[in-house]
Structures are given as C-alpha cells and as structure tokens.
Amino acid sequence: MGTSVAPGSPRAMWALGDYHRFAKATVWEFGEVLVDACGVQAGQRVLDVAAGTGNTAIRAAQRGASVVASDLTPENFDAGRREASASGVELEWVGADAQALPFGDGEFDVVTSSFGAMFAPDQQAVADELVRVCNPGGTVGMVNFTPRADPFFGLLAAYLPPPPPGALPPTAWGREDHVRELFGDRLSPLELTRHEYVERAATPDDYVALFEETFGPVVAIERSLAGDPGRAASFAREFRELARNANAGPPGGPAEYPYEYLLVAGRKPAR
Ligand SMILES: C[S@@+](CC[C@H](N)C(=O)[O-])C[C@H]1O[C@@H](n2cnc3c(N)ncnc32)[C@H](O)[C@@H]1O
Numbered sequence: 001m002g003t004s005v006a007p008g009s010p011r012a013m014w015a016l017g018d019y020h021r022f023a024k025a026t027v028w029e030f031g032e033v034l035v036d037a038c039g040v041q042a043g044q045r046v047l048d049v050a051a052g053t054g055n056t057a058i059r060a061a062q063r064g065a066s067v068v069a070s071d072l073t074p075e076n077f078d079a080g081r082r083e084a085s086a087s088g089v090e091l092e093w094v095g096a097d098a099q100a101l102p103f104g105d106g107e108f109d110v111v112t113s114s115f116g117a118m119f120a121p122d123q124q125a126v127a128d129e130l131v132r133v134c135n136p137g138g139t140v141g142m143v144n145f146t147p148r149a150d151p152f153f154g155l156l157a158a159y160l161p162p163p164p165p166g167a168l169p170p171t172a173w174g175r176e177d178h179v180r181e182l183f184g185d186r187l188s189p190l191e192l193t194r195h196e197y198v199e200r201a202a203t204p205d206d207y208v209a210l211f212e213e214t215f216g217p218v219v220a221i222e223r224s225l226a227g228d229p230g231r232a233a234s235f236a237r238e239f240r241e242l243a244r245n246a247n248a249g250p251p252g253g254p255a256e257y258p259y260e261y262l263l264v265a266g267r268k269p270a271r
Contacts, residue, residue, distance in 0.1 A: 050116025
C-alpha cells in the first residue's frame with residue numbers, strides 16, 4: 001500500500017478519530033463471537049479482513065492461530081499492535097483492500113471479517129476474494145449489520161461523498177438472500193443467523209459525543225462541513241434527534257441502542 005492517502009478517500013476517513021477507542025466501547029466483543037462461530041483452533045492460519053484494531057484477529061491469535069490482520073487503513077495498526085501486545089499475542093498487520101487481497105489462493109484456513117469488509121463498495125469482489133484466499137475445507141465468517149441500522153448509515157450517507165455508481169448500501173451484507181447470492185454455491189453449508197446486541201451510553205448526547213470524538217466517518221463529515229455552518233447544524237441536529245428517538249433504554253438512563261447483525265459462517269468445500 002502506498003503511503004500517500006487521498007484526502008476524502010475511505011482510508012483517510014477511517015483513519016480519523018480514534019477507532020480503537022470506538023471499537024472498545026462498541027463492537028469489541030464480536031471478535032470472540034466470530035472466532036467461536038468459525039471454530040478457530042491452534043495451528044490454523046487465519047486472515048482477518050478489514051480488521052480495524054484487531055478485535056477478531058487478536059482473539060484468533062489467543063486461540064493459538066497464526067494470524068494476519070489486514071485493513072485498508074494501516075493508520076490504525078499501531079493501536080492494534082499495542083492491544084495485541086497487552087493481550088500477550090503477536091500478529092502480522094498488512095495494509096490491504098478487501099476487494100483485491102494481496103494473498104494467494106487458499107492461503108488461509110479461516111477468513112473472517114467483523115463489521116469490516118461490508119464497507120467496501122464492490123460487494124461481489126469482496127465475496128470473491130474472501131472465498132479465493134480460503135483453503136478448500138476452510139471457513140469464511142463475517143458479522144454484518146442488517147438493514148435495521150439503515151437510519152444511522154443512511155444519515156451518514158446523506159453527508160458523505162457518494163459511493164461509486166451502482167454500489168449497494170453496506171447493510172445489504174446483512175440480508176440473507178443477498179449474502180447467498182454473493183457467495184453462490186462456493187460456501188456450503190452456509191449458516192446465516194440474526195442476532196441482537198445493545199450499545200450503551202449514559203445519555204443520548206454522550207452516545208453522539210462518542211461518535212463525534214472517535215468514529216472516522218462522523219469526524220470526516222463534521223470536518224467537511226466546517227465551512228458550511230447551516231449544513232453542519234443540520235447534521236448535528238439530525239444525529240441528536242436520531243440518538244434520542246432510537247434510545248430504547250429505561251427512563252433516567254442509561255441510553256440503549258439495540259442493533260441487529262447477521263452472523264455468517266460458511267465452509268468452502270474440500271476439493
Ligand atoms: C467499523 S470498522 C470494523 C473494524 C474491525 N473489524 C472491528 O470490528 O472493530 C470498519 C473497517 O473497515 C475498513 N475498511 C473499509 N473499507 C475497506 C476496504 N475496502 N478494504 C479493507 N478494509 C476496509 C476500515 O478501515 C475499518 O477499519
């Protein structure tokens with residue numbers, strides 16, 4: 001991966017804020033969920049795609065696997081290396097686009113992605129790459145937000161640069177029919193199960209503040225609107241309204257945000 005990062009690019013966007021702080025406050029537990037679903041074992045070679053700061057990669061390494069954590073945004077790897085070291089494991093960190101992975105066919109026994117590869121615009125290319133680098137007899141596993149998260153991602157999409165023409169929303173990866181179509185018969189059996197989890201903050205405003213301080217896409221939007229106070233105020237108002245309306249917590253707090261995700265676990269048939 002080159003060292004110059006185009007301003008406004010997806011990589012520049014995901015490098016903003018403090019992704020590791022965000023992940024620890026929200027999705028960190030899913031590393032454990034995904035390595036369990038994929039049955040990761042000692043001695044296996046595991047690739048975690050769009051690994052962020054390693055929530056899944058680190059858990060796989062703790063099971064004794066030999067792990068490569070790859071992501072479009074190597075700016076976040078130092079935080080991941082520190083977390084891995086504090087967790088007593090070492091992994092390899094490789095800058096890579098999920099749509100064109102720099103690995104050979106069948107290099108990995110298990111290929112994972114937690115709320116990560118779903119954000120690459122060419123979903124078919126991602127599915128093809130996850131299957132290609134998986135060894136026959138190996139496992140591909142993902143956790144993906146379902147379309148229930150569309151009000152949130154739709155708000156961000158309204159203020160971010162448009163995706164390439166024809167790109168589907170990331171949450172299409174949370175639809176069973178779409179995932180079956182993307183993988184075709186190349187993963188069999190392919191188990192798809194929906195689950196819920198809850199994110200919490202003391203108040204809706206604290207929940208918004210977490211995103212404004214740490215979540216790259218929100219930081220990118222607010223920076224891009226710095227010269228447009230009217231639109232900046234609209235985004236701030238809409239985000240706060242969404243956080244108030246979506247709060248399912250008890251009166252008096254804490255604020256609670258239920259999310260739904262699709263757990264994907266498929267076997268690439270042995271030759
Ligand atoms: C919500 S984070 C998830 C990170 C991590 N898997 C986790 O669960 O904490 C989304 C990640 O996808 C990465 N990403 C976005 N587009 C990508 C692409 N085309 N190829 C690889 N990674 C990508 C971002 O850099 C970011 O680290």
